[in-house]
Amino acid sequence: MQPLENAISERVVARVDAFNVPIEEAPVAEPAVVEHAAPATSDEAFALTPPHNPGQMRVTKRNGGQEIVDVNKIVRAVTRSAEGLHGVDPLRVALKTIGGLYDGATTQELDQLSIRTAAALTAEEPEYGQLAARLLGAYIDKEVSGQEIQSFSQSIVRGAELGILNERLRDFVALNARKLNDAINTLATRRFEYFGLRTVYDRYLLRHPQKRFVIETPQHFFMRIACALGGNEIGETLELYRLLSSLEYIASSPTLFNAGTNHEQLSSCYLLDSPIDSLESIYDKYADVAKLSKFAGGIGLAYTRVRSRGSLIKGTNGHSNGLLPWLKTLDASVAAVNQGGKRKGAACVYLESWHADIEDFLELRDNTGDDARRAHNLNIANWIPDEFAATPPAIRRPSPTMSSTCPTCAPRFWKSARPPRRPSAILARSICRGTSCVPKMAATRLISNS
DSSP, rough: OOOOOHHHHHHHHHHHGGGGHHHHHHSSOOOOOOOOOOOOOOOOEEEEOOOOGGGGGGEEEETTTTTOHHHHHHHHHHHTTTTOTTOOHHHHHHHHHHHHTTEEEEEHHHHHHHHHHHHGGGGTTHHHHHHHHHHHHHHHHHHHHTTTOEEEEEEEEHHHHHBBBBHHHHHHHHHHHHHHHHHHHHGGGGGGOHHHHIIIIIIIIOTTTOOOOOOOOOHHHHHHHHHHHHOOOOOHHHHHHHHTTTSSHHHHOHHHHHHTTTSOOOEEEEEOOOOSSHHHHHHHHHHHHHHHHHTTTTEEEEEEOOOOOOOOOOOTTOOOHHHHHHHHHHHHHHHHSOOOGTTTOOEEEEEEEESSTTTHHTTTTTTSSSSGOOOOOOEEEEEEOOHHHHHOHHHHHHHTTOSSSSOOOEEEEEESSSSOOOOOOOEEOOOOHHHHOOOSOOOOOOOOOO
């Protein structure tokens, strides 16, 4: 590696000499006098501002102090992160960063410029993605150490003091602090590509509630997950950390978000039954979806029991607007409760094939049409029961006399002559006895007394 280092050093010296001219030796341009087309009452000239001397520029450090710019520090930092990456030119990234210098620039801004520059070069050479990840890892380490957090146990203590982490995790870490601190493998962060580590930094690492600085490194984050899931067994915890840090195993997002916190909601997905056909039930279901989404749960929700468009509302003697207005409200709720502010809410609505609004339902995600009848944040699914799919088409075809508006059209449930695959597998068949039914090739909905 020495010939390569010497070559880089020679190039650095040759290309940054202009930035290292001592202040007393720096050439100062003479003020240029420009003849100005002055008004008739004045013959005065004005002087241009002399060029700025790089040797006079200062940068603001993370602790608030200032120091004179030393471009060699920038070059050394990038070169150190590029160790072992033979397809990258660290000086190319360093010079781009130096080009962004201005008097009073912060070291955070310079670090972020180096990271963005390396990430932008990924399209030319994939190894620049690894360089960007290493620079970002160093940036995270500086951000954490700048808050006087030097070890994993200290990050847990700080999180507990801020009210983010629970007492069970705090006590377990305090009891095994030395073993857990010694097990941290800082070099394991180099296994990340840039976009993976950027996602971890933006969404998963714990942050100070007010300052919004991260209070844990990626390896502290993995150890926190392992401690929360290890069952208070130090052996199991260390083995789980090894799997996580080597990226051989990654838990689901809600587990990564909430493990060890004051609200340990670790499940990924929830299936909810359809609300019954009443205002109280529908709005209670909105509340259930919002509470689950708040802590990063994804929701699967049926809506088959809600009456279709045109159905009679007995309590008001009016007609229902159907499913779509209710789903439009659910769509807005899912967008508003965005999984703890870390990612968009996720919900999938299921509707069985015999529901009279099935065609409108399947158009919810279309990009054209009336936007009031679209729900772009919801996922939709046509729920086809196994028994329905296994039934011959001649039997499951809807009757032309079925109506979605006739009060006497009520689903009657019957079991297939063939033993069902599941005891609960049933078919719904509606028989209309009314005389004023409008023939429709759709199944009716139950009409409640509300």
